[in-house]
Amino acid sequence: MKNREQRDLFPGALELMILRTLKRQPLHGYALAQHIKRTSNDLLQIEEGSLYPALQRLLKEELVKAEWGISSTNRRVRIYKLTAKGVKHLEREVSRFETMLDGITRVLAPSAS
């Protein structure tokens, strides 16, 4: 069995991508999975299923909320929306991620001087 860390890019990456995607527009699970897959150019080989535990964690922390609704294809779906708390959390996480990425990029740069 692969563990969660291996499935994820890094701990919390999936949550970050979900929040970012939901900030643009509220989506239901399937659409969310397809969107993340598409926009990341299938770079992230995530199993679609792994989305759900992540969504549950976000629900529990009240960063997103969910409501049953009807999708464009006329099916009963649960649509996820970012909460105010989620927006703030996302901003904080993104800036932290950028700082980290910046650091990593500097270290990985071929010629430092």
Added chain:
Amino acid sequence: MMWLKRLFSRRRLYGDLSEEIREHLEEKIEELVAGGMSRKEAAAAARREFGNVTLVEEDSREVWQWPSIESLIADVRYGLRMLRKSPGFTAAAVLTLALGIGANTAIFSYFNAWIIKPLPYPQADRLMVFVSHETKKGWTRNSVTSTADFVDFQKQNTSFEQTTAWAGWNFNLTGDGPPAVVEGGRVSWNYFETLGAKPMLGRTFIPDEDRAGAEHVAVLSQGLWQSRFASDPRIAGRNITIGGESYTVVGVMPGTFQFPLMGIANLWTPLALTDKERTDRGRSWFSAFGRLKPDVTLEQAGAESAAIFARLESQFPQTNTLLTLLVSSMTDEIGKEEGTTQVMISFAIVGLILLIACANVANLMLARATGRTKEFAVRGALGATRSRLARQLLTESLLLFFVGGVAGMFFGLWGIRWIESQIPGHIRGYLVNYGHVDLDITTLAFTLGITLLCGLVFGLAPAFENSRLDVNRTLKEASGQASGSKRGARLRRIFVAAEIALAVVVLISTTLLVKSFLISVRSSPGYNPANVMVAQLALPKTKYAQEWRLRNFSEDVLARIQALPQVVSFGAASSVPYGGFGQGVEVEAVGKPAPQPGERLGARFTAVSTNYFSAMQIGLVKGRLFNSADEQGNSPSVIINQTFARQFWPDEDPIGQKLQFGERRTVRTIVGVVRDIKMYYLRERPERQMYVPLAQFPSGTLGFVVRTAANSAAMPTAIRDAIWAVDRDQPVSSVEPLEMLMVIQDAGNRVMTKLMVFFGALAMFLGVIGIYGVMAHLVSQRTHEIGIRTALGASPGQVMGMVIGQGMKLALIGVALGVLSALGVTRPLATVLYQVAPNDPLTFIAVPIVFAGVAAVACCIPARRAMRVDPLVALRYE
């Protein structure tokens, strides 16, 4: 209250989740079908991309759970179900653990009560006992060096807040009921105060009452106050009669007050030293202790005491040469009385037994786990992670240990009660809290602690073993006879060998202790205690001031005893074996160079009636016994024991030698030598002893010995009546068979021995069960292989030999390891062994042989089963 809402909305939450996932898959399938796939293909593809649905659902749900607790509850429920499903395994494991944990609980509770817990006095760690010490020969004694020395020490020391003296005393109580001997003590006025004990009624003593000639006062125990004075609320101020004199009761001590060094005490009077006693440097007849000042350490107090006694030594070389007073913690001194060593040894032994029990249970679990490989393989295939499986197994083993621990607690409680019931009432006074020990918080915490610790340590092995199995391979095995991994099998063998080694160590240790007990019990005390009744009494000095009164009393009583029916022989002595009243004198051989100060030798001094030796059947070695020639006024004669003769006249005939003894330097001629006798303990070393005729040395303390034809129940009353016929106010302490007094005195060793027999048997039983279990399991696993061997022509004998050989290899490795470790481990037993060496060859040879023999029998049972394996049946599983 968010968590509460969540708890109740969880069912809906989970429902939402399942529906959502179902919809997700449906949407995907529809999309793929729209893209031109068949519905079947699309469904498979959707699932493939989604991943493990059950696992995703489980993971998602876990988000909402308190993961540790909830999965623990699930594990516990599952574990309980598994334990119920195999009652045989569960019963065996729980019983094994209950015995192991119970034994530990029982012994630990004594360890806790006597070694860990502080004494029941405020700031008990400040209480110090004074111990006389002879620096050249090294002997110590739990009393002060002399009365005058202690008076000086009290005045000069600056280390102690209070110092106080006490002496165990028997009081003759008359009036308010039949005459009675009451045990108690004469104590300094500040005795209770120093201990920090408060009276429940009235007061304790004041300094003015602790002076010679002061008004007589007494303090009662709650027990005496209730039994003899009907709990009279106005007891303070009431007069009672002690030894024929009037005493005013000033207070009552509560029943919880106890001083283990004194033993049972129900009455206290002030020490009230006379001026003569205060300046007496020759003798000591009391003990003392003190309470250290808060900022003084034991070492500082010891150094000060040494300095004071060095001064006394140079001031009074005649009496104080080589003598000093040590300062020792009261906790340690009381611990010695209570048999700290015995408790420690028992504790070590039950620790080993617990290890054996745990190894046994771990083996049972490993064996059972091999039968469950399929179950785990299936669960693994369904997505259970290794850690999840290991956790499940660990929970199961912890559960098993927990159930065993609870059962063990009850077994332990029973053990505590049993040990307590084995302690005779007379001994209890010397034990903290009168030997009453309970399951307290500390003991419960200890039991829970060892239970969980053992459960973790011994549960980890099977948990780890099983969680690492190869799912594919196990599932492929058609028969389900998956033979557990080789590692597992090796682990079980290691466990069994270790278990046997431990069992051999325990068995050798317990055998040594039991053997030493049997030797001590069978050794002759130097007299024949069978059918001998002992009655003891102390005549009051006021009433029996003159020697002729003392002489008349003993002669009258003896005459009346002689007239009793069934009396075979009888006699009297100033002190009898296993009685009180022992006396010692300084002795010197006339015609030999006078001893240097500090080199003086003492001897036990006993005045005996002429018929005493024949009544006790103490053997004569040389010379003659006392006879009518040793009446009052005749030539002064003395009889000594073998040890005395050997030490004083190693190369000469002691008969006819002259002996000088006592303060009055009386000179007497030795007329006989008798055998050494045991005076206080079965295990005591013989000491110098001298006997003088009672007619020439009338004594105020008397022990009457009466040998009857058979044990007669009416005898004690008859003897008491004979005494009361002479003096109806004379209390008699108790009339008891000498054999009983010996048993009471030896009670500690008796309990210890019974425990050792039980522990030894338990260790052996567990060890043998262990090897039987492994071999039986091995045979059942190898049925198939044995079938092939038989089919290929192996004879039943060869098969049996193979199984026994394998089992015995394990057993012998264990036994050898056990014997080797026992050689080192038994060494500390030397202090409690009597006439048995810690490496006693017979024990070290017999125990391994017996153990190996029993192990061989245990291996025979599975071997016979192996022999009967029908190759056809065995091979049909193919």
